[in-house]
Structures are given as structure tokens and as C-alpha cells.
Amino acid sequence: xxxxxxxxxxxxxxxxxxxxxxxxxxxxxxxxxxxxxxxxxxxxxxxxxxxxxxxxxxxxxxxxxxxxxxxxxxxxxxxxxxxxxxxxxxxxxxxxxxxxxxxxxxxxxxxxxxxxxxxxxxxxxxxxxxxxxxxxxxxxxxxxxxxxxxxxxxxxxxxxxxxxxxxxxxxxxxxxxxxx
Amino acid sequence: xxxxxxxxxxxxxxxxxxxxxxxxxxxxxxxxxxxxxxxxxxxxxxxxxxxxxxxxxxxxxxxxxxxxxxxxxxxxxxxxxxxxxxxxxxxxxxxxxxxxxxxxxxxxxxxxxxxxxxxxxxxxxxxxxxxxxxxxxxxxxxxxxxxxxxxxxxxxxxxxxxxxxxxxxxxxxxxxxxxxxxxxxxxxxxxxxxxxxxxxxxxxxxxxxxxxxxxxxxxxxxxxxxxxxxxxxxxxxxxxxxxxxxxxxxxxxxxxxxxxxxxxxxxxxxxxxxxxxxxxxxxxxxxxxxxxxxxxxxxxxxxxxxxxxxxxxxxxxxxxxxxxxxxxxxxxxxxxxxxxxxxxxxxxxxxxxxxxx
Numbered sequence: 001x002x003x004x005x006x007x008x009x010x011x012x013x014x015x016x017x018x019x020x021x022x023x024x025x026x027x028x029x030x031x032x033x034x035x036x037x038x039x040x041x042x043x044x045x046x047x048x049x050x051x052x053x054x055x056x057x058x059x060x061x062x063x064x065x066x067x068x069x070x071x072x073x074x075x076x077x078x079x080x081x082x083x084x085x086x087x088x089x090x091x092x093x094x095x096x097x098x099x100x101x102x103x104x105x106x107x108x109x110x111x112x113x114x115x116x117x118x119x120x121x122x123x124x125x126x127x128x129x130x131x132x133x134x135x136x137x138x139x140x141x142x143x144x145x146x147x148x149x150x151x152x153x154x155x156x157x158x159x160x161x162x163x164x165x166x167x168x169x170x171x172x173x174x175x176x177x178x179x180x
Numbered sequence: 181x182x183x184x185x186x187x188x189x190x191x192x193x194x195x196x197x198x199x200x201x202x203x204x205x206x207x208x209x210x211x212x213x214x215x216x217x218x219x220x221x222x223x224x225x226x227x228x229x230x231x232x233x234x235x236x237x238x239x240x241x242x243x244x245x246x247x248x249x250x251x252x253x254x255x256x257x258x259x260x261x262x263x264x265x266x267x268x269x270x271x272x273x274x275x276x277x278x279x280x281x282x283x284x285x286x287x288x289x290x291x292x293x294x295x296x297x298x299x300x301x302x303x304x305x306x307x308x309x310x311x312x313x314x315x316x317x318x319x320x321x322x323x324x325x326x327x328x329x330x331x332x333x334x335x336x337x338x339x340x341x342x343x344x345x346x347x348x349x350x351x352x353x354x355x356x357x358x359x360x361x362x363x364x365x366x367x368x369x370x371x372x373x374x375x376x377x378x379x380x381x382x383x384x385x386x387x388x389x390x391x392x393x394x395x396x397x398x399x400x401x402x403x404x405x406x407x408x409x410x411x412x413x414x415x416x417x418x419x420x421x422x423x424x425x426x427x428x429x430x431x432x433x434x435x436x437x438x439x440x441x442x443x444x445x446x447x448x449x450x451x452x453x454x455x456x457x458x459x460x461x462x463x464x465x466x467x468x469x470x471x472x473x474x475x476x477x478x479x480x481x482x483x484x485x486x487x488x489x490x491x492x493x494x495x496x497x498x499x500x501x502x503x504x505x506x507x508x509x510x511x512x513x514x515x516x517x518x519x520x521x522x523x524x525x526x527x528x529x530x531x532x533x534x535x536x537x
Contacts, residue, residue: 016499016500019499019500020495020496020499022499023220023221023495023498023499024220024495026219026220026221026222027216027219027220030219030222031222032218032219032222032223032224033222033223034222034223034224036224036227
């Protein structure tokens with residue numbers, strides 16, 4: 001009996017008809033899941049990890065202290081930091097040059113985690129298709145510019161944030177006056 | 181002499197109109213296929229060019245027109261150029277014998293014309309079968325002349341597939357020919373006038389339902405459409421026989437494929453579904469007193485049947501995966517061919533015992 005049923009199903013193209021009904025059902029109650037990308041964009045999750053950026057303090061100075069920890073943390077060796085002393089302030093260092101090769105970046109966020117001064121941030125930018133891949137080799141000015149447009153609210157300098165916060169990399173002459 | 185000139189001019193005008201409509205239909209089909217396929221797969225299809233993407237065929241045509249015409253190194257230049265034409269011409273030439281509307285005559289300059297029938301030759305269906313066979317040469321030669329292994333494999337597959345399934349197309353049609361007693365598409369269509377049970381798919385003494393199923397399946401295979409698109413299987417053969425083609429030559433193959441689709445749909449409509457005949461006797465417009473516009477209703481019925489088949493092509497494409505090559509061959513030779521032969525046998529006996537009219 002089962003074999004007879006199977007035979008009937010075969011000669012009437014039962015399975016094919018079931019499949020065709022499925023496609024027809026989708027045609028009749030047409031609910032596309034397509035997002036018309038350049039015209040409409042999906043809402044990003046809160047923890048979205050997009051383009052990397054270098055940040056500044058609220059007085060416009062760079063946060064980066066040139067410690068190279070991000071370079072050490074990066075699994076795909078995206079970052080290259082050339083650290084230098086601030087001229088005239090022997091205890092203070094900064095990144096003289098800072099390069100990111102975004103062609104290799106895998107957006108893991110380890111550099112952001114590694115940064116001791118929160119100088120790196122991940123923005124919500126993702127439309128970074130370029131015609132020349134050399135344009136993805138970013139220098140410090142470009143990274144700072146990305147940070148400027150993505151982080152409009154800047155932090156105060158560490159030493160001004162809270163009286164009990166530990167800070168370093170500050171020239172002694174810039175120390176804030178102690179509140180007595 | 182003057183009569184000949186008028187007849188020539190009228191025929192040329194008919195050919196121009198039919199070619200224009202076919203090309204327009206092909207343009208619509210390229211868009212409709214992508215749209216229907218998209219809708220069936222919960223996508224949108226082309227949406228960028230024009231409102232809802234309706235200008236996409238024009239953009240595609242312009243793009244193909246301005247593309248570089250590449251002839252691969254080591255290709256046989258003559259056959260490489262000949263193949264697209266050899267594929268396109270048979271696809272379009274078959275429309276010469278398709279009756280698009282009723283065979284009523286109009287009188288122009290004292291000469292009788294049939295406006296919806298370019299030519300009514302008494303071997304119409306044989307003529308179409310012969311020319312679609314030549315279309316296979318275009319595919320095979322295109323595959324061979326490209327000097328590419330993918331093209332060659334696609335061409336070889338096309339050769340085996342088109343030959344196996346053309347046999348089934350021919351045998352499936354024989355049942356209808358036995359009942360109609362004619363090879364002329366006009367006469368076959370006329371014989372199906374009246375109620376829809378006079379259509380050969382339902383017609384007594386022996387309904388040609390099996391032949392219709394065999395014909396539709398074989399027609400899909402013959403036009404190299406999904407699920408029988410082995411000659412251009414993109415997951416195995418890049419693009420099959422037109423891998424190396426670009427620009428207008430590629431467009432020729434493309435137009436040939438869609439032209440063949442329309443042609444087999446027209447044949448299916450004319451042979452099995454009563455061609456221009458409405459499902460009821462006569463036409464509604466004639467009964468309402470607009471007998472001079474009855475042709476419009478007939479043409480609309482024909483177009484509706486053809487578009488039903490064209491939609492069926494898209495529907496199948498959205499639903500079914502591609503057959504394996506041995507499955508294709510086994511299905512063609514061990515299933516379709518015996519059914520078609522058995523159908524001929526039964527139809528012949530039925531037509532002998534119960535001759536119609």
C-alpha cells in the first residue's frame with residue numbers, strides 16, 4: 001500500500017507540486033526581507049565595533065601616550081606606533097607617528113581594551129569601501145579626524161577627572177593645584 | 181506585380197510587428213523573471229533603475245551594447261562569431277508559423293490578408309521542430325569554438341540534452357497531430373474551437389494530458405531552463421557554453437534563450453490549450469455585438485496562455501534544483517520516451533476507433 005502511495009506520488013509529481021505551492025505561497029503573501037541598503041540602513045547594535053579612531057581630551061590634546069600596548073595587543077599587526085618624548089617635558093611621551101593598516105584589521109577591539117588611557121575608540125562607522133586600498137592605510141591625523149567626528153563629547157584630562165584618580169604621563173608643571 | 185509588392189510589404193510589416201513584440205516580450209521577461217524569482221524567494225528583485233526597477237532591461241541592454249567584445253585566444257573566430265547568430269535566428273524564425281490570433285481575413289487594396297498569421301504553411305510544426313534543432317548547433321558550436329573547457333563541456337551537455345529531449349517534444353506532439361490530422365498550426369488551432377473540452381489537452385476520444393506533461397517537461401529541457409539547465413550550470417561550468425561570450429554576442433544567446441521560451445510556450449498554447457480560442461464557444465465580444473473587435477479577445481486569450489507558460493518557467497526555476505546529468509538522461513530516455521510512445525499508441529487506436537467529425 002505504501003509503495004502504491006509512493007508510486008502515485010511519483011507519477012503525479014506530488015513533491016514537486018508541494019514545492020511549487022511553497023514558492024507560490026511566498027509570491028502571494030510577499031514580505032521581502034531585503035533591506036534597500038544605501039537607501040535604508042539597519043540599526044546597529046549598541047556594542048557595534050566599527051572603524052577605529054584616536055581620541056582627544058576636551059582641551060584638544062591627544063590622549064595617546066605612545067605606550068605601544070595597542071601594537072602589542074593587536075593580533076593582526078595593524079597598528080604601528082612611533083613613540084617620542086614631548087619636547088621639553090622629559091617625563092611625558094606621545095605618539096609621534098601612529099599608523100593603522102585597516103586592510104588587515106579584524107575589528108576585535110583588543111587594542112581598545114589594551115589602551116591604558118582610553119585613547120582608542122571604536123566608532124559606528126562601517127562604510128569604508130575605497131577604490132584604492134592604500135587609502136585604508138591611515139595615519140594619526142586621519143584617525144584623530146575620525147575620532148573627532150564620531151566622539152563629539154570628550155573626556156577631561158585624567159588629572160582633572162576626579163581628585164582620587166591615579167594619573168601618569170603628566171609633566172610636573174602641569175599638575176593641577178591641590179585642593180586644601 | 182503590384183499585388184506581389186503589396187503582399188511583400190504587408191508580410192514585412194507583419195514580420196516587423198511580430199519581431200518588435202517578441203523583442204519587447206523578451207525585455208519584459210528578463211525583468212519579470214528576476215522580479216518573480218525575487219518575490220518567490222522573499223527578495224525584491226531589481227529595484228534601482230527607475231521606479232521599482234522597471235527600466236532594468238533598458239539598462240541591461242545598454243550595458244551589453246557597450247561592453248567590450250572579447251574573442252578568447254585560440255578561439256575559432258569564424259565559428260565563435262557564427263554561433264550566437266545560429267542560436268538566435270532559429271529561435272526567432274519559428275514565430276513565422278505561429279497563429280497569434282484568429283485566421284479572419286482583411287481586405288487591403290483588393291487583396292485578402294490574414295493579419296495575425298504571417299504564414300500558414302501546411303508543415304508548420306515540422307518547420308518549427310526543424311529550426312529549433314538547428315538552434316542546438318549554435319550552442320554546440322559556441323561551446324566548441326570558445327577554446328575553453330567549461331564552454332566545451334556545456335556544449336557537449338547541450339548536444340546530448342537537446343537531442344534527447346527534442347525527441348520527446350516531437351513524440352509528444354504526434355498525439356495531437358493524429359487527432360487533428362494536420363501539421364498546420366492554424367488548422368490544429370481551428371480544430372480546437374468551441375468549449376474548452378475541445379482543447380487537445382482534454383479532448384475526446386483520448387485526452388492528451390500525458391503528452392502535454394511530456395511536452396512541457398521536454399520543452400523546459402529543450403530551452404535549457406532550470407531544472408534542466410545543465411549546459412549553463414553556473415555552479416559547475418561557470419556559465420556553460422557562453423562562458424567566453426561578452427557584449428552583444430552574449431546578448432544574442434540570452435535573447436535566443438528567451439525567444440525559445442516564448443516559442444515553446446506559443447506551441448504549447450496552440451497545440452494543447454486551444455491557441456487563440458477562448459474556453460467558451462465564439463467570443464464574448466462578438467455576442468455583445470462588437471464582432472469587428474472579436475480578434476482582440478482571441479489575441480488576449482492566446483497571450484494569456486503563452487504568459488501562463490512563461491510564468492510556469494519562472495515558477496519552476498524558483499522551486500526546483502538542477503538535475504544531475506545521469507538523472508536527466510535516465511528521465512529523458514527511460515521515463516519520458518516510453519510515456520510519449522505509449523501515448524502515441526493509445527491515441528492512434530482511439531483516433532482510429534472514434535474518428536472525430
